[in-house]
Amino acid sequence: MSDDEDAIRGRPPRKRNADSMIENMPAPDSRKPSAALDEARLRQQAIGVRLRQMFDEVVNEDVPDEFLDILRRADSKTAENG
Amino acid sequence: MAADPAARPTRSASDDEGFKRELVQLIPHLRAFARTLCGDPAAADDLAQDAMMKAWDARASFQMGTNMKAWTFMILRNQFYSEKRRSWRQSQLDQEAAERTLVAVDDPEAPVALDELRQGLAMLPAEQREALILVGAGGFAYEEAAEICDCAVGTVKSRVSRARRALHAILEEGSYDRDGASAGDAMRAILADAERLSTVR
Numbered sequence: 001m002s003d004d005e006d007a008i009r010g011r012p013p014r015k016r017n018a019d020s021m022i023e024n025m026p027a028p029d030s031r032k033p034s035a036a037l038d039e040a041r042l043r044q045q046a047i048g049v050r051l052r053q054m055f056d057e058v059v060n061e062d063v064p065d066e067f068l069d070i071l072r073r074a075d076s077k078t079a080e081n082g
Numbered sequence: 083m084a085a086d087p088a089a090r091p092t093r094s095a096s097d098d099e100g101f102k103r104e105l106v107q108l109i110p111h112l113r114a115f116a117r118t119l120c121g122d123p124a125a126a127d128d129l130a131q132d133a134m135m136k137a138w139d140a141r142a143s144f145q146m147g148t149n150m151k152a153w154t155f156m157i158l159r160n161q162f163y164s165e166k167r168r169s170w171r172q173s174q175l176d177q178e179a180a181e182r183t184l185v186a187v188d189d190p191e192a193p194v195a196l197d198e199l200r201q202g203l204a205m206l207p208a209e210q211r212e213a214l215i216l217v218g219a220g221g222f223a224y225e226e227a228a229e230i231c232d233c234a235v236g237t238v239k240s241r242v243s244r245a246r247r248a249l250h251a252i253l254e255e256g257s258y259d260r261d262g263a264s265a266g267d268a269m270r271a272i273l274a275d276a277e278r279l280s281t282v283r
Contacts, residue, residue: 043254043273046269047272056114058114059111066131067127067130070131071106071134071135071138
């Protein structure tokens with residue numbers, strides 16, 4: 001119901017992803033009263049980018065063979081047991 | 083071949099094959115999550131392997147088509163905390179291990195700001211660090227993170243927001259200790275990197 005009301009008022013859908021916001025950031029040199037707020041938001045986004053990078057660094061590592069070996073052994077054991 | 087909804091569906095080899103394929107794709111993510119939870123990379127890989135095997139053994143209880151990533155992360159996290167409970171010594175070593183893991187990256191090429199971020203994360207309470215990593219790095223929605231951490235959605239939201247504020251303050255004030263780097267250096271480096279990264283993406 002409230003979703004419908006939002007749609008009628010033309011409110012944009014809420015976004016979860018901050019990535020798009022980083023690219024669409026207004027120029028930081030605009031000296032509005034909200035400049036400090038923008039600055040804080042920018043910093044939070046920068047930390048977010050870093051955080052993802054840190055995580056992705058491990059994600060992008062080669063998976064040690066051990067993982068697949070273990071899984072393969074378990075799988076073949078299942079096959080034997082029917 | 084009429085399906086009886088009351089009967090436990092028998093698993094076919096192709097069910098297992100599909101499950102396995104999806105599980106294999108999740109291994110890198112399980113390793114990354116494990117690395118943020120426990121000690122050195124070797125201990126993290128042990129944890130990730132245990133979680134992978136637990137997931138494999140429990141495959142019959144997983145509903146294909148639902149979020150396997152969240153499901154395996156939950157298994158990994160439960161495994162981590164049950165192991166910790168089993169060994170009281172582990173909890174004593176926990177802080178040490180966290181510092182060692184998040185700090186010690188023997189990669190001279192590693193960007194300075196990444197080290198600072200790791201140190202900053204190590205200073206956060208475990209529950210805040212975990213929530214921030216799931217939502218901020220793992221790409222989980224608050225609802226999924228709440229399921230993984232077995233807590234209310236509101237709790238995850240407040241943990242993430244407290245973690246963000248605390249991390250920002252730590253990086254801003256330079257309350258970490260690293261080669262006497264002056265306050266704010268880390269934040270400046272992070273901002274510069276983020277700017278570069280966002281243009282690349």
